[in-house]
Amino acid sequence: MNLELFFNPKSVAIVGASHTPGKIGYAILDDLLKGNFKGNVYPVNPDTTPILNKAVYPSVKAIPSEIDLAIIAVPAVAVPKVLEECVRKKINGVIIISGGFSEIGEEGKKLEEKCKKIIKGKKTRVIGPNCIGIFDPSTDLDTLFLTEERMGRPKKGSIAFISQSGAVGSTILDWLSGEHIGISKFISYGNAMDINEADLLEYLANDITTNVIAVYLEGIKSDGRSFIETLKKTVRKKPVVVLKAGKTEKGSKAAVSHTASLAGDAIIYSAVFNQFGAIEASDWTELFDFCKAFSMQPLPKGNNLLIVTDGGGFGVLATDEAERQGIKLEEPSKTIKKVLSKNLPSYVSLHNPIDLTGDVTAERYNVVMENCIKQYDGIIAIVLFQVPLLEETIVDRLVEMKKYGKPILCCASGGTFTEKLSDRLEANGIPVYPTPERAVKSFSAMIKYSRVV
Numbered sequence: 001m002n003l004e005l006f007f008n009p010k011s012v013a014i015v016g017a018s019h020t021p022g023k024i025g026y027a028i029l030d031d032l033l034k035g036n037f038k039g040n041v042y043p044v045n046p047d048t049t050p051i052l053n054k055a056v057y058p059s060v061k062a063i064p065s066e067i068d069l070a071i072i073a074v075p076a077v078a079v080p081k082v083l084e085e086c087v088r089k090k091i092n093g094v095i096i097i098s099g100g101f102s103e104i105g106e107e108g109k110k111l112e113e114k115c116k117k118i119i120k121g122k123k124t125r126v127i128g129p130n131c132i133g134i135f136d137p138s139t140d141l142d143t144l145f146l147t148e149e150r151m152g153r154p155k156k157g158s159i160a161f162i163s164q165s166g167a168v169g170s171t172i173l174d175w176l177s178g179e180h181i182g183i184s185k186f187i188s189y190g191n192a193m194d195i196n197e198a199d200l201l202e203y204l205a206n207d208i209t210t211n212v213i214a215v216y217l218e219g220i221k222s223d224g225r226s227f228i229e230t231l232k233k234t235v236r237k238k239p240v241v242v243l244k245a246g247k248t249e250k251g252s253k254a255a256v257s258h259t260a261s262l263a264g265d266a267i268i269y270s271a272v273f274n275q276f277g278a279i280e281a282s283d284w285t286e287l288f289d290f291c292k293a294f295s296m297q298p299l300p301k302g303n304n305l306l307i308v309t310d311g312g313g314f315g316v317l318a319t320d321e322a323e324r325q326g327i328k329l330e331e332p333s334k335t336i337k338k339v340l341s342k343n344l345p346s347y348v349s350l351h352n353p354i355d356l357t358g359d360v361t362a363e364r365y366n367v368v369m370e371n372c373i374k375q376y377d378g379i380i381a382i383v384l385f386q387v388p389l390l391e392e393t394i395v396d397r398l399v400e401m402k403k404y405g406k407p408i409l410c411c412a413s414g415g416t417f418t419e420k421l422s423d424r425l426e427a428n429g430i431p432v433y434p435t436p437e438r439a440v441k442s443f444s445a446m447i448k449y450s451r452v453v
Helices: 024-034 076-088 106-119 166-179 197-205 224-235 249-259 266-276 284-296 312-325 334-343 362-372 394-404 416-427 436-450
Strands: 011-015 040-044 069-072 093-096 125-127 133-136 156-163 183-188 212-217 240-244 279-281 305-309 378-382 408-411
Touching (some): 024 040, 069 076, 156 166, 156 284, 166 284, 197 212, 224 266, 266 279, 312 378, 312 436, 362 394
Parallel strands (some): 093 125, 212 240, 305 378
Antiparallel strands (some): 133 183
């Protein structure tokens, strides 16, 4: 199945484009026109008065050109008729933004089944209903009806994000924008009456702009066996990090009324993820902590980690988390300790973690990392940028360590100055975490995935 036309259409029809600012159909059209989308845009509304200086068509049938993608934002009861017109128009990609289907009960379920029958055996494929659709920063396709003033759009990156929930998806997009984390694609797929998570995983597994796939999942919409087979194939190509919602009894019931998802047994889901190589996150912070590490750094070849710090307490916290995660913290070899002792003050702790203390310099970090890297599978550098003698060249020293092809993660916590240097590190491919625990958990996720591939 080729879903490319959903992300790179040459022409888009917006059915339900509104003349009224604030309405969903107005916002979708406004966002597309404000952005750099290079395709043709055709508003559709029975009232053919121009909207935002664009000619308006009474139906998709009236549009004189071929249409690659239709975005439907009309009341649920009107969707089947519009969908029939899209099929007759030979529009192969349709995104149904409208809610009011199986997530609301029996009447909505009947409407959804009617829509399924309309596309059965046809070339028309559907994302939705009850979704916010797609955001692709590489093609500037933006079907989100939340304005950029209220919800930021992440920059280009290599993390694809699939979300069953539009609300969760939009909130995380805004958060990612604020965190300066880039994405390759975002897809909200809602009730998944047609295209489901298995279809999207299969597409993203072969997408050249995507290096890692993040998934917010309430319950699988695809056949269980199909999902497992697709997951197995996908994780052999790229990391898949999953945040599973609806794990409690009440959460599961909430999922049914949200996207008509039967959330299922949390233990079964976790077992499936673990068995077939997906990395499960416990919350959305972990979801993108892990994805950030995967998207920026190579995988470790083992689980022997070096922790180097200029703050002893942070080193202790990192050690505790490494112990909880089952990560090996091997002592530096006698040979390495001899070299380090000649080049570092006598009060520096040469155990693991190596504590360089508060009068640290960039050169001390460099001495430790350059001499220890061969013994270890990766390094977590805990850097408190606030200490007085530490030069900003520490950023360059950390970036230079990438030449060894081993994962280098950084922990840095602080205010404006720390944020400035952290941004420089991440711009050069070194992920930075505000707590030692988050850095260690991210390294642990990389270890788990390295055992799969």
